Amino acid sequence: xxxxxxxxxxxxxxxxxxxxxxxxxxxxxxxxxxxxxxxxxxxxxxxxxxxxxxxxxxxxxxxxxxxxxxxxxxxxxxxxxxxxxxxxxxxxxxxxxxxxxxxxxxxxxxxxxxxxxxxxxxxxxxxxxxxxxxxxxxxxxxxxxxxxxxxxxxxxxxxxxxxxxxxxxxxxxxxxxxxxxxxxxxxxxxxxxxxxxxxxxxxxxxxxxxxxxxxxxxxxxxxxxxxxxxxxxxxxxxxxxxxxxxxxxxxxxxxxxxxxxxxxxxxxxxxxxxxxxxxxxxxxxxxxxxxxxxxxxxxxxxxxxxxxxxxxxx
Numbered sequence: 001x002x003x004x005x006x007x008x009x010x011x012x013x014x015x016x017x018x019x020x021x022x023x024x025x026x027x028x029x030x031x032x033x034x035x036x037x038x039x040x041x042x043x044x045x046x047x048x049x050x051x052x053x054x055x056x057x058x059x060x061x062x063x064x065x066x067x068x069x070x071x072x073x074x075x076x077x078x079x080x081x082x083x084x085x086x087x088x089x090x091x092x093x094x095x096x097x098x099x100x101x102x103x104x105x106x107x108x109x110x111x112x113x114x115x116x117x118x119x120x121x122x123x124x125x126x127x128x129x130x131x132x133x134x135x136x137x138x139x140x141x142x143x144x145x146x147x148x149x150x151x152x153x154x155x156x157x158x159x160x161x162x163x164x165x166x167x168x169x170x171x172x173x174x175x176x177x178x179x180x181x182x183x184x185x186x187x188x189x190x191x192x193x194x195x196x197x198x199x200x201x202x203x204x205x206x207x208x209x210x211x212x213x214x215x216x217x218x219x220x221x222x223x224x225x226x227x228x229x230x231x232x233x234x235x236x237x238x239x240x241x242x243x244x245x246x247x248x249x250x251x252x253x254x255x256x257x258x259x260x261x262x263x264x265x266x267x268x269x270x271x272x273x274x275x276x277x278x279x280x281x282x283x284x285x286x287x288x289x290x291x292x293x294x295x296x297x298x299x300x301x302x303x304x305x306x307x308x309x310x311x312x313x314x
Contacts (some may be wrong), residue, residue, distance in 0.1 A: 136179030143191035150198040150215040162217025181237045182269035190276045192227035196220045202283045238292040244299040264313040
């Protein structure tokens with residue numbers, strides 16, 4: 001219809017003699033025709049127009065439709081403007097330094113309360129201001145806090161905790177009764193091994209953790225010897241068990257072990273002992289610790305599974 005209208009139109013061919021209004025109308029009509037041709041697709045172009053779907057430019061074929069789509073496409077969104085790194089980094093570093101000091105102050109405050117009311121006990125009960133032995137009576141908070149104090153560079157706490165460990169912990173280990181294998185391993189044995197490493201044992205250092213100097217306190221060998229004594233007693237949970245899965249509880253004084261009342265072992269507990277015992281084998285040269293711990297994982301691989309998972313108790 002539009003083409004026939006153009007053919008019968010009395011518009012003159014010479015655009016230079018057309019009025020401004022007629023010239024604009026002519027441009028608009030041709031623009032509409034072009035858009036209609038693009039929307040109809042390459043196989044529905046009117047042959048009377050003598051137009052082709054593609055135009056060859058050099059060695060490339062340019063599609064009219066794709067060209068128009070590119071022209072009409074929205075420009076990509078620009079990424080947000082980032083602040084200059086100079087001032088931003090300084091402000092961010094200042095914030096983190098302030099937070100670091102607050103955390104250190106909180107740690108020192110917590111240790112001061114523990115030292116005043118519960119030193120040597122496993123935990124502090126802050127409201128009643130007294131200590132309690134809920135983890136076997138091995139001074140879990142002392143040992144568990146030592147590596148944190150070393151990393152923070154709080155020499156006073158390192159000296160106090162180290163002195164207590166050197167003079168009191170070995171006696172506690174030989175006299176105390178029942179302890180949980182998992183809790184004692186991750187808190188006491190793990191704390192002793194961390195203290196050994198951070199105080200310079202086996203090439204360890206606190207420099208990798210941000211401290212600028214070696215911590216004070218006992219020599220690394222002190223922590224290692226106590227760790228071996230404790231681990232040797234904990235090993236009875238493995239050796240007395242009829243399966244590679246260790247018993248849950250150990251009697252340190254009598255060097256015996258027994259399972260939980262229901263006879264089950266927590267999968268998450270027995271499958272997380274490998275870190276401490278393997279590292280102890282590494283630094284002591286005695287493979288028995290790591291060998292026993294790794295047999296738990298070998299046993300778990302053979303257990304029947306549901307969708308690849310073992311039960312929470314085995």
